[in-house]
Amino acid sequence: MDGPRSALRSALAGMAVLIALVAVALSLLTLTAPASPARPVPAGAPVTIDLSMLITGRGAIGGPALEHIFDPQMLVVRRGDVVRLRVTNGSHFRHGIEVAGYGVRTGALTGGPQASEVLTFTANKAGIFEYRCYLPYDPITATCAPDHDQMIGHLVVIEPGVR
Numbered sequence: 001m002d003g004p005r006s007a008l009r010s011a012l013a014g015m016a017v018l019i020a021l022v023a024v025a026l027s028l029l030t031l032t033a034p035a036s037p038a039r040p041v042p043a044g045a046p047v048t049i050d051l052s053m054l055i056t057g058r059g060a061i062g063g064p065a066l067e068h069i070f071d072p073q074m075l076v077v078r079r080g081d082v083v084r085l086r087v088t089n090g091s092h093f094r095h096g097i098e099v100a101g102y103g104v105r106t107g108a109l110t111g112g113p114q115a116s117e118v119l120t121f122t123a124n125k126a127g128i129f130e131y132r133c134y135l136p137y138d139p140i141t142a143t144c145a146p147d148h149d150q151m152i153g154h155l156v157v158i159e160p161g162v163r
């Protein structure tokens with residue numbers, strides 16, 4: 001019964017077991033390998049950030065706005081960040097916003113929630129910069145409001161790595 005055929009059969013069976021073990025080992029290596037992050041961003045690296053701002057009034061519900069504000073009144077970004085700031089005018093009057101020291105401003109935004117514009121700029125200077133309405137009060141053209149001088153907020157640009 002034992003002969004060259006049986007020896008060949010044993011050798012083939014041994015090779016099949018060996019191949020199966022190699023396959024199991026390879027699949028275990030693949031399954032246990034740590035997943036690489038899709039896009040590693042080093043800490044403190046500049047990023048593009050999307051922010052929203054509303055020009056709105058404060059006062060009793062149904063009554064006239066007693067004051068007009070930029071909401072939020074402070075924005076904090078890191079130097080180097082690309083800022084995309086969507087400004088929407090929710091008040092009934094025309095307003096515009098400019099960031100002093102950055103040379104960026106919206107056009108005159110007519111009143112109503114549809115009046116919106118995106119300001120895009122690189123925050124390339126660290127410090128505290130005022131943003132304000134640049135359209136003076138004019139009741140004839142429904143531009144701005146008597147509290148024009150108080151429509152002020154601040155852009156704070158911090159150094160990268162500062163928390």
Ligand SMILES: [Cu+2]
Nearest residue numbers: 133135144148
């Ligand atoms: Cu104004």
